[in-house]
Amino acid sequence: MTNELDELFARLRVATTPAEIEALQDGIWQRWLTTGDQLLDKYLESGIRAMSAGDYTHAINEFSYLIEAQPSFSEGWNKRATAYYLRGEYRASLLDVAETLRLEPRHFGALSGWATMLRMLGDHRGTLHVLKRLARICPHLPGLANQLRDLEDELES
Incomplete structure (x- = not known):
């Protein structure tokens, strides 16, 4: 990968071109959004759904489990950073952004x-x-x- x-x-x-850039970014996101483990992918999907529904606490819990299980998975950190951001916890978000960028x-x-x-x-x-x-x-x-x-x-x- x-x-x-x-x-x-x-x-x-x-x-x-914007279309080419978007297509390439989509291809990268597709690879980032898979852990390589079906069970962990379910936690990722559950967290994303919770975040979309505005349930940031549940999303953070799902992403935290994912991070504990696979700490080298940068997208787990990025998704949790997003959930923290949406919940207004900028310091926690910035810490997770830093870890995301350390990994990727x-x-x-x-x-x-x-x-x-x-x-x-x-x-x-x-x-x-x-x-x-x-x-x-x-x-x-x-x-x-x-x-x-x-x-x-x-x-x-």
């Missing part, structure tokens, strides 16, 4: 979430740094160039 992911990320770096430095979802939280907290320099990391993974992500330019303009003024 690593070779498949590496290939998808290599193609993502040079993709220029190319995780564009975690980078995007991190940038959103930093922007909300008013950390424009930090947001710019994270968005530049995102740009190294997917330079032509729609809207990213404008965000970078706007942040750089804000920091210069």
